Amino acid sequence: MKRSIILMSLFTLFSCNENDPLEKEKPEKIITLDVSNTINSIDPLLPYQSPYGNNMYTLNGHPYASAAEYVFINETDFGMTIYPMIGLAYYDGKYDNKNFGWNLSTSLDPNLFANNHEYLKIVTCKSMYFGPHTYESSVGNNQLPTLGPTILPSKQFFDAPILTSHENGMLYEGGKFYGMEAGVHIPYDPNFPITGTAGGWLKFRFLPDNVRDPRQISPDWQPMPTNNISSNKDYWYNTKTYEICPGNNPVVGQGNAFSAVPSERKFSYKGKDYELKAYTTATQVIVSLKQI
Structure with a gap:
C-alpha cells in the first residue's frame, strides 16, 4: 500500500542575518511526496538517501565523519570522463573560521578559505576516466578520497x-562530492571533447524536481546562512547531520552554480538511448552510464 507524508505546519526559518532576504523567506506551500518505497538514512520525510550523515567512523576525534563508497559504473561501449567538484560537506552552526575540529586560515587553506569565505568554496579536480564496460568502487574508511592513488583499482582519486x-x-x-562536469566519448576515443548532448554538468540528486524548499517537506532542513555572500544562496543544511546540499532554484540571483544543474542526462546514439546519472544511497556515491 502506498503511503504519503503530508506536512501539516510551516516551520520557523533559521536566520543569522536579517539583511538576507533568502533567509527570511517562508515555504511557499506544503508539498506531498510519496515515500512508500524510500529507505532513508538522513530524513524519513524527504526521499533523499545520503552516505554523508551515517557517522560510521570517528577520525581525529571528529565524530561527524562518514565512510562513503564511491562507485563508477560504465555499462556502454563509450568512454566516460568526469571532472569532480568537491568542497566541505558540513555546516557546524556558525561562521567562526573553524569547521568542527579544523581551524581555517588563508595560509593553510588558501582555496577552501579564499577571501575568508568559510563555506561553499567548490574546487574542481583533475579528470577521471572510466573506459567501456568498467566498474570501479573505492576502498577504505574515508569520506572523500583525496589522499592518494590507492582508492580505486585504476589508481585514480579526487586529485x-x-x-x-x-x-x-x-x-x-x-568533504563532499557535489557534482561534476561529465562527458561521454562518442565514438570511443579518450581524447574526444566532453561537450555536446552527451555531456555537461551534473549534480547529485537531493530534492525532487518540483521542490525548491525542503522545509515544505521536513523541518530538518534549513537554509545555509549566506553571511552576505551571494554565491552561498540556495544551499541547505540538515540540522541533525549538518550535511550541506545545493537546492533547485534556477532563478538568477537566488540560486547558485549547482541550482539549475540536472542529476541525469539522457541522449541517443545510433537508435539507442543512454543515461548518465549521479545519485547516492545510504552508503554510496554513484556515477552511472548505461543504456536504457
Missing part, C-alpha cells in the same frame, strides 16, 4: 593539485 595538504586532510575526513 585537485591546487589544494594544500591541510585542505586535502579536511576534505578526506569531511
